[in-house]
C-alpha cells in the first residue's frame with residue numbers, strides 16, 4: 001500500500017494534463033508568485049503529533065509515493081528476494097470529521113483529504129475481485145454525520161502508482177485538525193482497492209489545489225482526466241489559511257526511531273523539536289515534469305547536488321533536475337547515475353534488485369557519507385538513515401535495503417524525491433506564502449537503531 005501522493009504520470013492517472021491545469025486564482029496560498037517575504041518564524045500553537053505506521057502484516061507498510069520509482073515495483077512480486085519487504089513507513093495523525101476522530105496519513109505529496117465510509121466496498125488490487133472489508137485493513141470507518149453535506153454531481157477518483165485506487169463522493173464536513181476546525185471539502189471513499197495498516201482510515205493531503213481529485217458527474221467510470229473534468233477545490237491547508245486560522249506556512253519534523261512521537265506537523269510556525277535555527281531557503285518551483293500540471297502542485301525544488309564523501313555526483317542536481325519533498329515517500333529517489341554511484345560506495349556495495357525496485361545491501365555494510373546541498377548549504381544525512389531493515393530471508397536472516405533508490409534517468413519525465421531518508425535530518429518549513437521551502441538541520445540525535 002502506498003501512502004503519499006505522487007501520481008503515476010506514465011499512465012496519465014494524475015487527472016489533469018499540463019494544458020488543462022486550472023489555476024486556482026482565488027486561493028491565496030497557491031498564487032503563482034510569493035504573496036509576501038519569508039518572515040521570522042515562531043513556535044506554532046497548532047501542532048500535531050505524528051505516529052509512525054508500519055503494516056502489522058510485516059511487509060510493505062506503506063511507501064507513500066505515488067511515483068514512478070515505486071510503481072516500477074511489481075505489486076505482487078515481493079517474494080523473490082525477501083520474504084517480506086518493508087519498504088515504507090508512513091506518518092499518521094488524528095483528525096476529526098464531525099464528531100468522529102480517526103487516524104489519517106499525513107501526505108505532502110497529495111491534496112485530497114479523504115476518509116473511508118462505513119459500508120464501503122473493498123476489492124483486490126491485483127484482480128479487482130470483491131473482498132471483505134477486513135481485506136482492505138482500514139481503521140474505524142466514518143459514519144456520515146449531521147454536519148456532512150454531499151456536493152451533488154461530483155465524484156472522487158484517485159489511483160496510486162502501485163495500482164491501489166479509491167472512488168467515492170465529495171462533500172463538506174466540519175473537520176478538526178491540530179485544534180483548528182474548518183468546513184472542508186472532503187472525499188468519502190465507498191470503493192477501495194487498498195492494502196491498509198489496520199489503524200489509519202484516511203489521508204490528509206497538504207499539497208497544492210492543482211492535485212485535487214474531484215470530477216464532475218456521479219459515475220467514476222465516466223471520469224475522463226483527459227477532458228479536463230477535474231474540479232479544483234481548496235485543500236485543507238488552503239481552507240485553514242483562507243479562514244484565518246493559521247498563517248500561510250506549516251512545518252514538518254520527521255524523527256528517526258526514538259521513544260516518543262515520530263514527528264510533528266505544525267501549522268503557522270515551528271514544531272517543538274531541537275534544531276539549529278539557521279534556515280536555508282529555496283524557491284518552491286512550478287513542476288515541469290512531464291505528465292504533471294505545469295503549476296504549483298507538489299513541493300518541488302532544485303538542489304545544488306548530492307555529495308558522496310563530500311564530492312558532487314554528476315547530474316544529481318542543478319536547475320534542470322526537480323526534486324519533490326514528499327513526507328509519504330520513505331526513500332530518496334535520485335537520478336540513476338547518482339543512485340548507482342552512491343549505492344556502489346557501500347562496502348560491500350549495494351546491488352540493484354529489479355524485482356524489488358530497490359538496492360539490497362548487507363545490513364552491516366559500511367556506509368558512504370551522503371549530503372544534500374540546497375541553496376549552498378550542506379545537509380548531512382545521518383548514517384542511521386542509509387540502511388533500512390526490509391525483512392527476513394527464508395533462513396530468517398535480516399535483509400536490508402539502501403535508503404537511496406533509483407528515480408530514473410530522464411530528468412524531463414522522471415520523478416526525483418527527497419523522502420524520509422533526507423527528511424529525518426531536517427526541520428522543513430513549507431512557507432507557502434513566501435513560496436519557499438526552508439530547511440534547518442536537526443541536532444544529531446541517536447536512537448536504538450540496531451544498525
Ligand SMILES: *[C@@H]1O[C@H](CO)[C@@H](O)[C@H](O)[C@H]1NC(C)=O
Nearest residue numbers: 076124125126127128131135
Ligand atoms: C488477490 O488477487 C491476486 C491476483 O489474482 C491473488 O493472487 C490473491 O490471492 C488475491 N487475494 C485474495 C485475498 O484473494
Ligand SMILES: *[C@@H]1O[C@H](CO)[C@@H](O)[C@H](O)[C@H]1NC(C)=O
Nearest residue numbers: 099100101118140141142143
Ligand atoms: C459507526 O457506527 C457504528 C455502528 O453504530 C459504530 O459501531 C462505530 O463505532 C461508528 N464509527 C465511528 C467512527 O464512530
Ligand SMILES: *[C@@H]1O[C@H](CO)[C@@H](O)[C@H](O)[C@H]1NC(C)=O
Nearest residue numbers: 015157167220221223224225
Ligand atoms: C477513475 O477515472 C479514470 C479516468 O481518469 C477511469 O478510467 C477509471 O475507471 C475511474 N476509476 C473507477 C474505479 O471508476
Ligand SMILES: *[C@@H]1O[C@H](CO)[C@@H](O)[C@H](O)[C@H]1NC(C)=O
Nearest residue numbers: 347362363364365366397398
Ligand atoms: C556482516 O554480516 C555477515 C553475515 O550476514 C558476516 O558474514 C560478515 O562477517 C559481517 N561483516 C562484518 C564486518 O561484521
Ligand SMILES: *[C@@H]1O[C@H](CO)[C@@H](O)[C@H](O)[C@H]1NC(C)=O
Nearest residue numbers: 276278279280375376377378
Ligand atoms: C548559517 O548558515 C549559513 C549559510 O547557510 C552559514 O554560512 C553559517 O555559518 C550558519 N551559521 C550557523 C551559526 O550555523
